[in-house]
Amino acid sequence: xxxxxxxxxxxxxxxxxxxTLRCSSQSGHNTVSWYQQALGQGPQFIFQYxxxxxxxxxxxxxxxxxxxxxNYSSELNVNALELDDSALYLCAxxxxxxxxxxxxxxGTRLTVx
Amino acid sequence: xxxxxxxxxxxxxxxxxxxxxxxxxxxSNFYALHWYRWETAKSPEALxxxxxxxxxxxxxxxxxxxxxxxxxxxxxxxxxxxxxxxTYLCALRDNxxxxxxxxxGTRLSVxP
Numbered sequence: 515x516x517x518x519x520x521x522x523x524x525x526x527x528x529x530x531x532x533x534t535l536r537c538s539s540q541s542g543h544n545t546v547s548w549y550q551q552a553l554g555q556g557p558q559f560i561f562q563y564x565x566x567x568x569x570x571x572x573x574x575x576x577x578x579x580x581x582x583x584x585n586y587s588s589e590l591n592v593n594a595l596e597l598d599d600s601a602l603y604l605c606a607x608x609x610x611x612x613x614x615x616x617x618x619x620x621g622t623r624l625t626v627x
Numbered sequence: 628x629x630x631x632x633x634x635x636x637x638x639x640x641x642x643x644x645x646x647x648x649x650x651x652x653x654x655s656n657f658y659a660l661h662w663y664r665w666e667t668a669k670s671p672e673a674l675x676x677x678x679x680x681x682x683x684x685x686x687x688x689x690x691x692x693x694x695x696x697x698x699x700x701x702x703x704x705x706x707x708x709x710x711x712x713x714t715y716l717c718a719l720r721d722n723x724x725x726x727x728x729x730x731x732g733t734r735l736s737v738x739p
Contacts, residue, residue, distance in 0.1 A: 547727070558729070572726065618672075620668070620670045621670070
């Protein structure tokens with residue numbers, strides 16, 4: 515068991531709405547990364563947070579934003595949802611910024627209609 | 628920009644068969660290559676991390692090799708079992724440590 519949890523498990527939203535996804539890191543991990551996995555593709559890196567600050571970002575628009583809290587849990591926020599945002603969203607925590615190893619949560623399945 | 632490909636896309640084998648699949652990449656400009664196993668409805672599970680050309684890693688019936696000069700890594704499963712059924716993901720970690728670039732995965736089904 516990895517110890518990384520995500521909520522909710524599933525979510526249905528309509529186009530134009532906003533959504534917040536949550537991730538609790540494994541104990542002792544100060545780095546969290548978020549990934550989007552669309553059907554038939556590998557996970558795509560969205561961004562990474564290290565000690566409450568963004569530490570790297572993939573090719574995602576600004577309407578994808580995040581937060582990391584003092585307890586190292588994290589949120590992914592997506593504004594102005596589009597149909598293409600329908601995907602599985604994974605978070606992964608690491609014991610340090612170098613991300614030598616990361617531990618994944620089970621993901622949140624987001625459906626945008 | 629790192630680009631990772633995996634083949635085959637999917638694979639069906641009989642219980643007891645040995646199998647292998649490939650992760651390929653055009654550049655050796657990365658810090659590490661990771662293999663993950665992802666069972667349906669579970670979290671991706673780390674299998675191996677490899678950094679050096681010629682690295683070989685083994686865990687039980689599963690092993691992996693890395694050839695950075697020719698741009699590929701192989702994952703081998705000896706004597707496949709139904710519980711090996713999963714999607715196997717390969718990912719490259721860039722030199723800054725911030726970004727994992729994943730391949731699309733190989734979906735393995737082991738038939739009893």
